[in-house]
Structure formats: structure tokens, C-alpha cells
Amino acid sequence: xxxxxxxxxxxxRVGDYYTSDHVFDGDIGxxxxxxxxxxxxxxxxxxxxxxxSTRAKNPDILQQVAREHAxxxxxxxxxxxxxxxxxxQFNMYxxxxxxxxxxxxxxxxxxxxxxxxxxxxxxDGRGGDLLxxxxxxxxxxxxxxxxxxxxxxxxxxxxxxxxxxIELRQLPLDALHASAMEETIQQ
Numbered sequence: 001x002x003x004x005x006x007x008x009x010x011x012x013r014v015g016d017y018y019t020s021d022h023v024f025d026g027d028i029g030x031x032x033x034x035x036x037x038x039x040x041x042x043x044x045x046x047x048x049x050x051x052x053s054t055r056a057k058n059p060d061i062l063q064q065v066a067r068e069h070a071x072x073x074x075x076x077x078x079x080x081x082x083x084x085x086x087x088x089q090f091n092m093y094x095x096x097x098x099x100x101x102x103x104x105x106x107x108x109x110x111x112x113x114x115x116x117x118x119x120x121x122x123x124d125g126r127g128g129d130l131l132x133x134x135x136x137x138x139x140x141x142x143x144x145x146x147x148x149x150x151x152x153x154x155x156x157x158x159x160x161x162x163x164x165x166i167e168l169r170q171l172p173l174d175a176l177h178a179s180a181m182e183e184t185i186q187q
Contacts, residue, residue, distance in 0.1 A: 108145075
């Protein structure tokens with residue numbers, strides 16, 4: 001028989017890894033709503049900001065929630081994306097030859113990044129009318145590959161919360177409320 005030679009053994013693992021809800025301990029939507037309410041309160045966007053788990057868009061229910069919480073305005077949001085991700089590549093090789101016997105491994109990761117996309121609706125608490133809507137989106141890349149994917153997701157959320165605060169401060173809330181009242185009267 002002819003002589004044979006084993007040249008190469010290579011094991012390669014490549015993949016994208018994503019955070020999941022269990023990383024953040026519980027119901028993400030509720031936790032982020034509370035964080036956003038606290039952020040808006042500390043930024044003094046409104047005199048008082050509360051948080052509720054009501055997910056209604058019906059004007060009657062919105063008015064009822066507004067009365068219960070003594071709120072002039074209600075903000076609802078749909079969290080379209082909230083996650084962290086990182087790409088990892090791991091290689092392990094064995095290269096036995098007549099003149100060289102080599103083995104080793106390489107492991108590399110991309111920088112962790114986070115994505116948040118939030119659709120926000122602002123309602124008039126007195127009439128239940130939709131006053132304003134806006135979509136906020138931000139992706140954040142952290143500077144070190146050893147940083148956490150979850151931290152990248154949270155960083156992107158903080159940026160979205162900041163954008164929302166800026167937008168709400170620039171809104172002429174009294175004019176929006178008066179316009180909504182005029183539309184209701186005309187109907």
C-alpha cells in the first residue's frame with residue numbers, strides 16, 4: 001500500500017450571539033417603561049411622570065387611565081427592537097507534517113453592539129386624542145470586545161430615552177392640545 005499522511009484537522013465555529021430576556025431578569029417592557037418614566041421625571045419633561053402597564057389605544061380607556069393617574073398626557077410605546085449582539089469566531093487547528101508539528105487556536109470577537117427601536121405615541125389625557133407620534137432608533141457599539149452585549153443594549157436604550165426627552169421638550173404641548181380639542185369639537 002502507498003504511504004499516507006494526515007495533513008490537517010480544522011475546527012471552526014462562527015456565529016452571532018444575541019441577548020435574550022432572561023439576561024435582563026424578567027419582563028423587559030415593564031422594566032424599560034419604569035426606567036423611561038424615571039428618566040423623563042429626572043429630566044423635568046413633565047411635572048410628574050408615572051408608569052402603568054395599560055396597553056390600550058381606545059380613547060375611553062385612555063381617559064380613564066388619565067383620570068386615575070391625574071395625567072394630562074399619556075405616552076405609550078412599542079418596543080420594536082431591544083437587544084445586544086456580538087459576532088464570535090473560534091478556530092482550532094492541528095497540522096502534523098513530516099517537518100513540522102503545529103497546533104493552536106484563535107478566538108476573536110467583534111465589538112458588542114446594541115439596538116433599540118421604540119415607536120412612541122403621545123395622547124391627550126383629557127380627550128384621549130392622539131397628539132404626536134415618533135419612531136426612535138439607535139445602535140451603539142461599545143469600545144472593547146470584552147464589554148457586555150447587555151450593556152450595549154442598555155446604552156442604546158439610554159440614547160433613545162435622551163432623544164425622546166429632547167423631542168418632548170420641543171413639542172408645543174398646549175398648541176397640540178388646543179388643536180386636538182378643535183378637531184373633537186368639529187367632529
